[in-house]
Amino acid sequence: MNKIVFGVDVGGTTVKLGVFTADGTVIEKWEIPTRTEESGSHILPDVAESILRKIDEMGYDKENIIGVGIGTPGPVQPNGVVRRAVNLGWGYMNLVEILENLVGLPVKAGNDANVAALGEMWKGGGQGFSDIVAVTLGTGVGGGVIVQGKLVAGATGSGGEIGHINVEENEEEACGCGCKGCLEQYSSATGVVRLARKRLAMDDKPSMLREGELSARSIWDAVKAGDEVAIEVAERFGHYLGKCLAGVAAVVNPEAIVVGGGMSKAGEIMFEYIKPAYQRFSFHATKDVQFKLAQLGNDAGIYGAAKLVIGDK
Amino acid sequence: MNKIVFGVDVGGTTVKLGVFTADGTVIEKWEIPTRTEESGSHILPDVAESILRKIDEMGYDKENIIGVGIGTPGPVQPNGVVRRAVNLGWGYMNLVEILENLVGLPVKAGNDANVAALGEMWKGGGQGFSDIVAVTLGTGVGGGVIVQGKLVAGATGSGGEIGHINVEENEEEACGCGCKGCLEQYSSATGVVRLARKRLAMDDKPSMLREGELSARSIWDAVKAGDEVAIEVAERFGHYLGKCLAGVAAVVNPEAIVVGGGMSKAGEIMFEYIKPAYQRFSFHATKDVQFKLAQLGNDAGIYGAAKLVIGDK
Numbered sequence: 001m002n003k004i005v006f007g008v009d010v011g012g013t014t015v016k017l018g019v020f021t022a023d024g025t026v027i028e029k030w031e032i033p034t035r036t037e038e039s040g041s042h043i044l045p046d047v048a049e050s051i052l053r054k055i056d057e058m059g060y061d062k063e064n065i066i067g068v069g070i071g072t073p074g075p076v077q078p079n080g081v082v083r084r085a086v087n088l089g090w091g092y093m094n095l096v097e098i099l100e101n102l103v104g105l106p107v108k109a110g111n112d113a114n115v116a117a118l119g120e121m122w123k124g125g126g127q128g129f130s131d132i133v134a135v136t137l138g139t140g141v142g143g144g145v146i147v148q149g150k151l152v153a154g155a156t157g158s159g160g161e162i163g164h165i166n167v168e169e170n171e172e173e174a175c176g177c178g179c180k181g182c183l184e185q186y187s188s189a190t191g192v193v194r195l196a197r198k199r200l201a202m203d204d205k206p207s208m209l210r211e212g213e214l215s216a217r218s219i220w221d222a223v224k225a226g227d228e229v230a231i232e233v234a235e236r237f238g239h240y241l242g243k244c245l246a247g248v249a250a251v252v253n254p255e256a257i258v259v260g261g262g263m264s265k266a267g268e269i270m271f272e273y274i275k276p277a278y279q280r281f282s283f284h285a286t287k288d289v290q291f292k293l294a295q296l297g298n299d300a301g302i303y304g305a306a307k308l309v310i311g312d313k
Numbered sequence: 314m315n316k317i318v319f320g321v322d323v324g325g326t327t328v329k330l331g332v333f334t335a336d337g338t339v340i341e342k343w344e345i346p347t348r349t350e351e352s353g354s355h356i357l358p359d360v361a362e363s364i365l366r367k368i369d370e371m372g373y374d375k376e377n378i379i380g381v382g383i384g385t386p387g388p389v390q391p392n393g394v395v396r397r398a399v400n401l402g403w404g405y406m407n408l409v410e411i412l413e414n415l416v417g418l419p420v421k422a423g424n425d426a427n428v429a430a431l432g433e434m435w436k437g438g439g440q441g442f443s444d445i446v447a448v449t450l451g452t453g454v455g456g457g458v459i460v461q462g463k464l465v466a467g468a469t470g471s472g473g474e475i476g477h478i479n480v481e482e483n484e485e486e487a488c489g490c491g492c493k494g495c496l497e498q499y500s501s502a503t504g505v506v507r508l509a510r511k512r513l514a515m516d517d518k519p520s521m522l523r524e525g526e527l528s529a530r531s532i533w534d535a536v537k538a539g540d541e542v543a544i545e546v547a548e549r550f551g552h553y554l555g556k557c558l559a560g561v562a563a564v565v566n567p568e569a570i571v572v573g574g575g576m577s578k579a580g581e582i583m584f585e586y587i588k589p590a591y592q593r594f595s596f597h598a599t600k601d602v603q604f605k606l607a608q609l610g611n612d613a614g615i616y617g618a619a620k621l622v623i624g625d626k
Contacts, residue, residue, distance in 0.1 A: 075598045078461075131468045145564060148391075152460050154566025155444045158598035165560040166594045177596060247478040247557075251458060251564045253467025281479045283490060285388045285471035 004058075005066040005310055006051055006105075007119075009112060009301030010034060012073070012087040015047055018302035019054060022066060022310060024123050028054075029302060040089035048102035067106035069305030070099060071115030075157030080109050082157075108309040112301055114151050114160050116260070117144020119304030124295040125258040133245070133254045134294070135162065136261035140176070141184040141191070145252055149312065152252070162248055163188065167240045186240040189216035189263045196233045205229055220266035234273045242277025249278075249286040260294025268293065317371075318379040318623055319364055319418075320432075322425060322614030323347060325386070325400040328360055331615035332367060335379060335623060337436050341367075342615060353402035361415035380419035382618030383412060384428030388470030393422050395470075421622040425614055427464050427473050429573070430457020432617030437608040438571040446558065446567045447607070448475065449574035453489070454497040454504070458565055462625065465565075475561055476501065480553040500554040502529035502576045509546045518542055533579035547586045555590025562591075562599040573607025581606065 002021055009016040011034060018029040032050050035042040051068060072095065074085040080096025099107045110118070117126075117134030126132040130149040136142035141163030145152040152159040163184035164177050171181035173194075185191050196209055196219050207229035208222040222230030245257055259270065271291045279287060296303055315334055322329040324347060331342040345363050348355040364381060385408065387398040393409025412420045423431070430439075430447030439445040443462040449455035454476030458465040465472040476497035477490050484494035486507075498504050509522055509532050520542035521535040535543035558570055572583065584604045592600060609616055 143564075147460060147465050148463075150461075152565055154599075155568040156566060156598045156601070158566040158596060159564070161563045161566070161596050161598070164596040165563045166556060169556075179594065179596075243479060243482075244560075247560055248564050250474045250478045251472070251561050252465055253469060253471040253474070255468040281492065283471060283474050283477040283492075285469045285474070286467075288469070 003064050003066050004060060005306045006054075006068040007302035007304070007306030008047055008051075008068060008070040009115070009305055010043060010047070010070065010072045010088065011112075012036070015043070016298065016302050017047070017050060017054075018299070018306065019058070020303070020306045024303065024306070026299075029299070034088065036087070036089045038089075039091065040085070043088060043090075044095070044099050044102060048099060051103055062105060065105055067108065067309040068099065068103055069115070069308035069310075070095065070107065070109045071112040071301045071305045071308075072109065073112050076109050076111045076153070077157040078153045080107070106309060110151060110153060110305070110308055111144075111157055111160070113142030114144040114153060115304035115308060116142075116300035117146055117160065117258070117304065118151050118307050119296055119300035119302070120258045120260060120294050121146050121149070122307045123303050124300060125260070125292040126256055129255045131252070131254045132256045132258055133162075133248055133252065134160075134258040134260060135241075135245070137188055137259065137263035138261040139188060139190055141188045142261070145248075145254075147252060151308070162244060165244050165247065167244050183240055183244045187237050187244075189261075192216050192219050192233055192237050192263070195236050196230070199229055199233055216263045217265070220263075220269065223266075224269060238270070238273025238275075239277045242274040242279075243281045245274070246278050246281035246283075246286070249289055250283050253286050254289060256290040256292050258292045258294050260296075260300065264294055316377050316379050317373060318619045319367075319381040320615035320617070320619030321360055321364075321381060321383040322428070322618060323356060323360070323383065323385045323401065324425075325349070328356070329611065329615050330360070330363060330367075331612070331619065332371070333616070333619045337616065337619070339612075339616075342612070347401065349400070349402045351402075352404065353398070356401060357408070357412050357415060361412060364416055375418060378418055380421065380622040381412065381416055382428070382621035382623075383408065383420065383422045384425040384614045384618045384621075385422065386425050389422050389424045389466070390470040391466045393420070419622060423464060423466060423618070423621055424457075424470055424473070426455030427457040427466060428617035428621060429455075429613035430459055430473065430571070430617065431464055431620050432609055432613035432615070433571045433573060433607050434459050434462070435620045436616050437613060438573070438605040439569055442568045444565070444567045445569045445571055446475075446561055446565065447473075447571040447573065448554075448558070450501055450572065450576040451574040452501060452503055454501045455574070458561075458567075460565060464621070475557060478557050478560065480557050496553055496557045500550050500557075502574075505529050505532050505546055505550050505576070508549050509543070512542055512546055529576045530578070533576075533582065536579075537582060551583070551586025551588075552590045555587040555592075556594045558587070559591050559594035559596075559599070562602055563596050566599050567602060569603040569605050571605045571607050573609075573613065577607055
């Protein structure tokens with residue numbers, strides 16, 4: 001009997017689950033709702049119940065199960081301690097201990113963006129590399145750093161928080177984190193909408209963006225259509241992201257940078273705006289990095305969570 | 314017979330060597346000249362000869378020697394490949410293979426600033442931590458990143474090159490690397506002298522710095538004496554270094570930041586100028602990092618080189 005492994009990705013509204021073979025073939029994936037009521041106290045029992053039921057259905061013994069990997073929002077310390085996860089209602093707890101007790105299997109946990117990075121390295125856009133930086137361009141900017149095949153979780157579980165690197169000292173509006181000038185304020189999906197709104201308010205230059213609803217998607221569609229205002233917005237997006245990634249590359253010197261998240265659906269065109277700033281600001285020995293698109297979409301988390309518990313095995 | 318290990322630190326004028334017990338007690342240390350003539354082709358044979366003579370003197374058999382660790386300037390790939398080391402005259406070669414053939418012992422190699430960081434973690438200012446960022450403030454700004462006790466060498470051997478992170482887009486002068494606005498241009502020993510010269514040229518405000526020779530030392534002495542112009546210079550030094558370290562901390566989330574290099578002789582007073590910017594620009598989960606002074610001075614390289622070959626043993 002081949003060994004199997006579970007990957008779990010806890011989001012604010014749904015929990016994604018997957019069961020994989022040890023070589024990363026997905027056998028089945030499914031979702032359950034995330035019950036955030038009562039301080040999120042149902043979430044881990046719901047996950048455990050769903051996993052135990054699946055094991056039963058599949059007719060597996062526990063000896064043939066490698067374990068359960070789980071990714072959750074917010075900092076997760078390498079030992080499994082979560083101090084607070086606002087979206088889920090969680091306060092201080094040891095996620096790994098609790099889930100191990102509930103499922104009776106080895107558990108490994110990590111931050112969701114970090115775990116997604118690991119998934120992309122294993123089976124997505126970062127396949128074939130062992131040193132990558134993954135960037136997730138969604139509502140915010142998340143990230144994950146992988147060195148020699150291993151996640152850099154960080155001392156307090158905040159490795160790869162590149163969305164909160166300062167890229168503009170002169171910013172006057174505050175980021176969600178309280179600081180001013182974080183990468184997230186320019187290069188997330190909400191960031192480019194903010195940049196576009198500010199640009200449109202500056203003058204009356206004609207633009208497709210003045211019609212219909214403004215969104216990251218409408219902005220990239222306008223860029224592709226050659227809209228000059230949208231292109232200016234894309235240039236600022238790319239300037240800050242490219243500069244920031246050049247700095248990140250000076251720290252960990254990756255082989256590849258994998259760009260994912262909802263906004264990455266815009267495709268390779270993003271790289272035309274990121275690369276010039278990356279080349280301008282990067283140290284010579286880091287200039288040859290490869291830019292890759294993420295490939296696993298919303299499944300990156302379950303793949304990475306499974307890989308987290310498989311480790312180097 | 315206790316096992317021993319050699320640590321070698323190759324500099325532009327001298328090679329430092331040390332022989333250590335496996336627990337990091339130095340048995341003896343010495344130096345030989347670095348012969349950079351003839352493309353640096355004598356350097357590794359000189360090192361090997363010096364080590365073999367020491368082994369002979371000490372009456373050791375090779376079975377009782379763990380190996381030789383070596384730190385050299387410039388990028389060193391994890392497999393030992395050096396593409397070029399200008400200061401030493403070296404072109405492309407595999408440092409590890411060559412030295413292993415010469416000494417007949419296992420060899421591990423790394424970039425000198427990275428290796429010094431490992432030394433500080435093992436026996437210096439970073440003792441007791443397993444996740445540190447080390448910054449070396451000398452003629453340039455070097456760095457080393459250690460994650461879970463292991464050096465982050467990087468894909469092309471340029472991990473920890475934090476001196477070349479852009480911290481000022483509006484800089485007009487070029488850094489030695491060719492870019493404009495690198496941390497090194499503000500926070501190295503030569504960087505603070507440059508800042509002071511520019512500040513002094515701005516107006517006629519009285520300052521101790523207008524007398525005698527300007528150096529990093531004279532600037533920090535003036536800061537300690539309350540000289541207002543020197544304090545302005547220290548504030549700019551600290552602003553850029555603190556901001557940059559906040560960014561680095563968002564990437565790898567260390568427990569401690571260890572500051573060394575010639576300029577660190579100024580002591581704890583530097584932290585008064587670094588910490589405000591660090592706190593202003595850092596992500597909340599990274600604010601509790603500890604700032605430590607390096608302790609091993611010029612010996613950090615030989616300690617770290619020894620630790621490199623000992624590994625987790």
